[in-house]
Amino acid sequence: MKALVMDRELQVMEVPTPGLLEGHMRIRVLLALVSGLDVDIEAGRRPYSGIPGTSFVGVVEDVRDQDDRRFLGKRVLARPIYGCGVCDHCRTGFEDRCRDRVRPGLYGAPGGHAEYVNLPARAVVPVPDGVRDEAAVLAPPVAAIYEAVGRGDLPGWTNVLVIGDGGMGMLTALSLASAGYTVTLRGKHGDRFDVLRRHGIHFNLATEDDELLGERPGRFGPALASYPYVFEATGHPSGWEAAVRLVSPGGTVYELSSFQDRVPRRLTAVFDRNIRVLGLRQGSLEPVLSIFQAGLFDPTEAVGPSYPLEEGPQAYEHVRTHKDRLALLRISREGE
């Protein structure tokens, strides 16, 4: 099968199609997301060798267990993180607490930037009819964003600030606006006014001078107040600095950026100002897919162009160099 393989550098390669182990299903990948996380892997900022791709949709083509036959021919979305399935946490339904968690394309299993992926049934969720691949593949990041509502006690109808107007920041702003929050998006690009206006999202331009730090009030849009809830989605350490400055004392910073760095971070401000910091990495996929199915929210405006698998390195290049910070790999189509 054809796959993108990260081995010091990223290449499109012909690799053996993995054999189907007991308890696994063979999934033919339809569409995969290329995100800032994948680019961090390519750049060596996240150590990983193998097939990347943490978010993907595919069709189940083969199964080993009788129980899994119900998935045959069905479209499924991979869970970004799943448990070992045998420890006490997993067996009592708390896979998110599993100490041997698997994150395909990052640790424990190959990812979806390939023609085929083998996964156990517990690692996928069926995609409802009427939800396009392009929307379904965005369900994992949207679920992580919505997780803030539950985990962080984010009160309804409140003002939130999103820092970073790349793909992830746009997706965050759109997700929160669709959930009824009053959203201000702060970023350097400011080129998606049409989309922002349509969704009632305020925009605050961060100039090169203040480097997103918020030292000066914005020149466009409402002046920045201090916000009790700040979502950081720049993908850069500077976004963290901005978030800690712009959040009000006692407030919460939700960290969506995936960068793993050795950049020292000042925690004094976090402790002195009683700031709570929560990492958002996963959330429940089923409700998000239901929201998409009901037509209550279409996340696809946040995503950039789509590339065939052969042009995978160009898709990474696009995410690295363009402001979209999200691109798609169209690997195959249903019914092919």
Ligand SMILES: [Zn+2]
């Ligand atoms: Zn487990």
